[in-house]
Amino acid sequence: TIIDENNIPLTGATIFEKGTSNGAAADFDGEYEITVSNSDAILVFNFLGYEQKEVPVNNQSVIDVQMAPAAESLDRVVVVGYGEQTRGQVTGSITSLEPSDEELENSNSVEDYIQGRASGVYVSSNGFEPGAPTSIKIRGTNSLTGNSQPLYVIDGIIVNSATEDVADPLTGGSSYLSPQAGITGLNPRDIESVEILKDASATAIYGSRGSNGVVIITTKQGEEGNAKFEFSIQSRFGSIVNDIDVLGSDDYIAYQNEYRELQGFSPNFYIYEDGSVAEFQNSEDYMIANSALIPRLVPVNWSDYTYQNSLSNTYRLSVSGGSETTKYYISGGYTENEGIVPRTYARTGDFNLNLVQDLNEKTKLRTKISASLSKNSASKGTDNLGGTNNNLIRNIYSAAPFFGVQSNRPDEVGSADLENVFEGPLAWLQDYDDFANEFRTLARVKLDWKFAKNFTYSLNLGGDYRYKDRSIYYGLNLRRGVEVGGEAGYSELKRFKYNIDNIIEYKNRSLKGGHNLDAMAGFIVDSKSIERNSINGTGFPLQDLRGDGLSNASIYQRYFLGKEEELILSAISRISYNYKWKYLINFSFRADGSSNFSKGNRWGYFPAVGVAWRAEKEKFLKNSETISQLKLRLGWGLTGNQNINPYSFFASYVTPSTVYADGNEAVPTTVPGNLVNPELTWETTSQYNAGIDFGILDDRFSFTADAYYKDIYDLLIYFPLPGSAGGFEAYPANRGALVNKGIEFSLNADIIDNDDFTWNFYGNISFNRNEVGNLTNLPVQDFGTERGAGFLGNNISGGNYFKSAANIFLEGRPAAVFFGYETNGIINNEEELANAVPFNGVEPQLGDVYMVDQNGDGIVNDQDRTIIGDPNPDYNFGIGSSIKYKNWSLNVLFNGVQGMDIANANLQRTDYAETNSNNIRPNAYFDAWRPDNPDAQYPRVGYDLVTDIDFTDRLVEDASFVRLSNLSLSYQIPLKEDSFINSANISVSGRNLALWTDYTGFDPEVESYSYDPLRVGVDRNSFPNQRTYSIGLNVSF
Amino acid sequence: CSDELEKEPETNFAESQVFTTEEGVETAVNGIYLAISSGAYHGSAYHGLVAPVSGKFYSQQGSSEDATRLETSPSNIWLVRMWPQMYSAINNANLVIANLEDQNLSLSNREAALGNAYFARAVVYFDLVRFFGAVPLRTTPVNDDELYLPRTPVDEVYAQIINDFEKAEELLPENPAYEGRPKKYAANAFLAKVYLTRASGPDGDPSFYSKAKEEALKVVGKYSLVPTYAELFDIDNENTSESIFELQYGHTGAIRNSEAARSYTPSNSAFVPGTIRTFGRYKPNKETYSNHAEQYPGDPRIDATFIYNSYPLSNGGEEEVYPVQVNGNDGFPYIRKYLDPTYNGTTTKRNFLKLRYADVLLMLAEIENELNGPGSAYQYVNQVLARARNTGNGMADEPADWGGMTQDEFRKRILKERQYEMLGEGHEWFDTRRNGYQYLLNEVVLLHNNFIDSLSNEYPRLRDYIYPDDSKNMLLPIPFNEISRNPEINEQNPGY
Structure with a gap:
């Protein structure tokens, strides 16, 4: 038997x-x-x-x-923290992605590829310019420090997540550049697999780095056999979509002259009988009398004039192969990407070598070296804190739609050389430079030594060096430049990281009685050092060299040099036990000591446990024809976050960028550099996860569901301080708590699976609910209509528009909900006027925005602010399908977000027919309140009461959307058996082909301050998205 | 391995490093004055906010519009910047005090540095209490246990100010080692001002007049008026014998150190090198000029204080301004005191005269008049007037010596006299507030409104504002984010 x-x-x-x-x-x-x-x-x-x-x-x-x-020899191997497990062994929540070549071809970056493909993962973009940062959130907002991005591990190299950047080249001035970021140094086409570790039982092995989730990327390795060459070329063409529509020239004149008339002033523009237009001077008589001398204005549509079709070309060659003992994968390529704005581009060349060598029967050496060099030219984006005048995109939609208009010129540019002065968008295009060069190299050597039966020792050395410089120039056609005779700045970032992993692994599959045991223990060193420097100068006698002429400046700012160092020492261990592959338990423990905290607060301990039951191995399912997998998982663990500026516990003095003077001489000056928090310690996340994996018909149909509950406490936060606290803007502290809970589902179905015809369908959907937890140390106080412990987010801008916080963090409420004034349309008639109350002391009038008096005290002021929106999505999803029929294959991917609000800050300018020269959206003018338009949706022409500073619900828009993000068709060219070429494939694809949304900005997938968790869900002069089409050829031989 | 985790910043100093050498201590003292002089305080915010809200100046800058209308918003950008900067200066001073309090420290400059720290702290609190009334009083370096402080009553804030100035008097040297640092008598001069402020107005306590006099008399003879009024504002003649406390500015970099030069100097003028841009944002009100011109026709101080009638343009032309022009942006005169021919578009070397000896003499005159009537008060004011008449090439007729006034007449005139002597030097707000709301209403609000109303008949489209009759203007609002971020402060100043 x-x-x-x-x-x-x-x-x-x-x-x-x-x-x-x-x-x-x-x-x-x-x-x-x-x-x-x-x-x-x-x-x-x-x-x-x-x-x-x-x-x-x-x-x-x-x-x-x-x-x-x-033993699960046939089961897929999953890369987990510091090791591998078979899929069956996994007890945590891990999404594994094995991208196809076609999917990678259509992805500009790793983040891009992940979008829509993994449940619980939310990708948003800071803008769509080449090189703009992208942010990934795993299972909701997990942290309120500057970095809530997951940890990236590429082939065992701990790669810092994205948000670090050079110091602002114009140090200390009123320049507040937003950081450029992204996972650089990795070409998506080299990706073999991506594992997204979502729950604590999976990420706790990364301890202090694990709380935001972990993305483990494995790149392609060679396989035994003859050298295989793969060559691919792809061209992509794009053009702007969802452009913001503004008034045309004639309507703009009507608007400008109307508001001037309402103010009792002379018109701004004069239209001659022949239809030509000039700026109005003195009087109509004067205009007519001097008609011959007065210059005419030439109408222009700045959007048409500026945006161009984008073009991107990618060339890539890889060689792989190997013998029994040596396997290699070598790839290299070049990508150039010219943006939809002239003079913007991203060009990257990269090289990657993966080598696996069996030194002898017991030792194996894995080597990786990769390097990339990129050059980037960016347009002027949103300042981090400043106003928005300095923004190219803003200029395109709100400049007066004429050439030769005074108001389009920088305020103080002298009148003498007006003829030669660039204006509005043109000045920003031609006379502003933002260049960045980046060199990044990733290297790793890993030695595995099977020193005894069941035992392996491995030493993994990973290094990541990143050099970046950024150079900014403001020429004489820009106000900032002309004030000082040209301004240029240059700054560098030199960052080196290394990790040393010493790990002993024990694996035994042949214990008596069906017991299987894996165990590992190790000691990890993880270090990062950063050096930043910058120099800037003004007053260039010659402008010709632009930023490169920095040596030619007449005045220099004090050189800035800053260094930081961070070290984490860790001990890790994991025990993975199962009984007959049926009952599984994983236990892991990590102890981390971080140099970011003072003695006594330095060590954090991060245990985790996960259990699973594989019911399909039980009697009653064993012989089931249909159910091939039924696995129940439960997990709990603690993870940490130590991501805060080093030395926060250390009282330091710095030399400020501007020093005191004595007579005319600079004198040595020091000022306190920080507000010390000696008690600072780990942020901790306690996460529970329960999941089920279900598969039928040999897993042709598989389904995964996970539910989680995350309690994040001792939140590390740069807490906004009142000015009376020594003038420090923010204080690094462990304050408060966040709770994220949610469920996520994913489904994969091979609906048809024949030799000639396959049809695969996949989908995922994630629901996350977020709540601010117990805010220790904070008293209960009033915030407008709300009462409770809480705090406001950071002010959106320091300039004239949106000079307030958009978000509030209130105990028991979702994090970062919008906080501002509720409005109730426009005061359209006398009856409404009778009910309306003064706003900030100003009596209402017909055509004003109807401000809601929440507390009924007869005035609208700060105390009437209330919650007016929620930037946290209800759910997000992705649905995709691929169909292969003979030589044809078709891939399609939709993604979407529902129930999310965005504060469209651009509307502050474009949705009000104010009293300035900015162009506006047509509706704001045509549907402005007028005595003959008593059902208006927009306030009267000339209204400027709540446009600039205050945040009202008129800016809050539903940003739910569904996007056809990717559609590609490829054809495998039939080849003769004995052909030199093994395979050849042609593909055409389109990205962002369709977008269904009510959002009126460029794109609802936007986060203008993705690097600042205290400014959430705001679209402030974001960069427009494009629709692209590409054609590509892949040949292997 | 724990030692390995002991990382210290490489490019910053440890606090202890700064306070172990004499040179280090001086850098920290400079840090206090840097904070006071920085853009967010005296460099820019003080001009952008305090000048227009005083009611004696007009600003065409958007960010000052509310202040210019005397409807200051709690989110006014200058206000929001200035408040934390004032506390930053206080914290810098607190750190110096905390680190040097140990009497066993063998640093030769310990006392002088402490003296400067107490002095500077008191100067800032004195500004704070006059701008905002009750304010959080912080006398130790800010730390975790005391991030949030409630407002301390005005009397207690003044007690601290007096205490600090008294300590400064003890500790400051007679002859400072550095130019631009205050002498010990600077503390007496400020004490005189503190007591005068406490004594003034319907709510004042007249018993403070004698203390004010006592302190002011200690200053007499320790400084001297420079021979002519005009040379006070000669860019090559700073830190004069008349200067009691002067904030220092220099061409020390490519970041703007002060808005004064570009904000007071009219645009496209020949006062700065040809390619340099200035804005002429802050201008005296029409009546501010007219009052002086009518009071003392031919006063040499008028030419030294104002740019009026017209000014030379960089292209060789002339721009007509008030009183030749009455309408629009040109319908104002300008202040001449911040011209800087060395202005390079970014930095100015023009110092800010926070307190000078003429002020002390005018204070003495005011105090003496209150205590003993005008008879013994003329001697002080007449010193100032005599110097004013000196053109350098002889004596002008105006301003003539005072005499034969009643006490009440003297009281009214001396306050006006302070405006004529020190216009644009940052005293207008204080001098128009310390005498109570009725004084503010008459001397600022009605004076201004009646003046522009009378012009409006001729010029119906004047670019000027009617000031509100609103006693909230006795104080500035607490910045909105202080209230929203400080759980200990829930109350805004009345009327805001």
């Missing part, structure tokens, strides 16, 4: 006499009969999913065999 580990007969097991074709099969009861050739024969027992077993006959006539389930 042949039975399994549970004494169940194995019907259909096969029995062979070794070395012969003599065989038999077990019957329904697991019984069998075989006649062997001699008494020394050896019987070989086989059953699918069980380990082969050989038994010598030795004259026995009855041989009963109990077969053991096969």
